[in-house]
Amino acid sequence: MATLFSLLLLFSAFLGAQSTFKVTNNCGYTIWPGILSNAGLAPLTTTGFQLQPGETRVIEVPASWSGRLWARTLCTSDPTSGKFSCATGDCGSGTVECGGGGAAPPVSLVEFTLNGGGNNDFYDVSLVDGYNIALVVFPQGGSGPNCVPTGCIVELNGPCPEGLRVVTGGQTIACKSACEAFSDPRYCCSGAYGNPNTCGPTSYSLFFKNACPRAYSYAYDDATSTFTCASGTAQYLLSFCPNSSSLRSSGGNNPEAAGVPLINDTMIFSDGSQSTHYFPNCFFKIFFSVFLVLSWLTTHV
Numbered sequence: 508m509a510t511l512f513s514l515l516l517l518f519s520a521f522l523g524a525q526s527t528f529k530v531t532n533n534c535g536y537t538i539w540p541g542i543l544s545n546a547g548l549a550p551l552t553t554t555g556f557q558l559q560p561g562e563t564r565v566i567e568v569p570a571s572w573s574g575r576l577w578a579r580t581l582c583t584s585d586p587t588s589g590k591f592s593c594a595t596g597d598c599g600s601g602t603v604e605c606g607g608g609g610a611a612p613p614v615s616l617v618e619f620t621l622n623g624g625g626n627n628d629f630y631d632v633s634l635v636d637g638y639n640i641a642l643v644v645f646p647q648g649g650s651g652p653n654c655v656p657t658g659c660i661v662e663l664n665g666p667c668p669e670g671l672r673v674v675t676g677g678q679t680i681a682c683k684s685a686c687e688a689f690s691d692p693r694y695c696c697s698g699a700y701g702n703p704n705t706c707g708p709t710s711y712s713l714f715f716k717n718a719c720p721r722a723y724s725y726a727y728d729d730a731t732s733t734f735t736c737a738s739g740t741a742q743y744l745l746s747f748c749p750n751s752s753s754l755r756s757s758g759g760n761n762p763e764a765a766g767v768p769l770i771n772d773t774m775i776f777s778d779g780s781q782s783t784h785y786f787p788n789c790f791f792k793i794f795f796s797v798f799l800v801l802s803w804l805t806t807h808v
């Protein structure tokens with residue numbers, strides 16, 4: 508009887524012992540997500556995979572898993588050696604699976620501690636190691652007042668400050684943290700700046716924070732950047748290059764939910780463009796061409 512009972516307990520523990528990550532690629536290009544379990548934990552069923560535009564992969568995760576996920580971009584296999592490598596987020600494994608390798612910065616990171624303190628899942632999106640891609644964690648069906656989407660919807664490679672850019676072939680492919688770019692203790696929150704009282708936001712960290720108010724922008728940015736769902740209540744959708752209009756309509760930007768908006772509607776980049784006006788230049792070109800044709804017609808016909 509006792510064995511039957513413990514078997515039942517084990518079985519129910521097993522049933523409740525899974526969380527699910529749904530990883531979606533909304534980008535117009537292929538990405539290669541990477542996953543690193545925290546030290547001492549077994550790797551997940553995959554540690555790296557390819558995701559085509561529009562593709563979704565579902566990953567079962569043990570209830571008490573902790574670790575990080577990211578996306579690698581601009582990956583290729585060397586035609587002679589077969590070695591796989593990526594221009595951003597590379598994990599050094601030489602293969603699509605990361606096999607315990609972490610992401611090379613600059614990289615946008617998703618961090619999870621499932622079933623942490625107070626029976627909560629903790630999650631955040633961190634730009635402390637810089638930025639390479641827009642992403643949002645979207646808890647589905649979770650409970651708790653702080654169980655809301657977090658991430659960075661804005662494309663930040665284009666507006667990345669001059670000193671932080673990673674440029675390849677004339678294109679900015681990632682945006683460094685000031686710590687990585689300048690190795691200054693003030694930016695790295697190290698040395699004399701190694702505690703929350705001495706290390707605060709800087710103009711560089713504010714570039715990331717203003718664009719993505721819920722993402723970590725420097726090491727001690729905890730107050731507005733950590734989110735929780737009651738353990739076992741949520742599945743997590745990780746969307747790379749998320750569609751901001753679909754997030755707005757789904758209530759993902761509900762400011763009351765966490766005190767901080769997911770999207771900064773009043774954000775103005777230093778070039779004077781507004782983040783909410785992300786229409787491609789071609790719209791203006793088309794508009795202007797139509798205008799030219801019309802004015803030609805009115806004067807010549």
Ligand SMILES: *[C@@H]1O[C@H](CO)[C@@H](O)[C@H](O)[C@H]1NC(C)=O
Binds near residue numbers: 753
């Ligand atoms: C984004 O989402 C909106 C609303 O759900 C939809 O109408 C639009 O087609 C989507 N755009 C893209 C590029 O997927």
Ligand SMILES: *[C@@H]1O[C@H](CO)[C@@H](O)[C@H](O)[C@H]1NC(C)=O
Binds near residue numbers: 773774775776
């Ligand atoms: C939005 O961005 C502006 C700067 O463009 C900044 O002053 C403001 O604090 C930001 N709002 C949030 C909620 O981060």
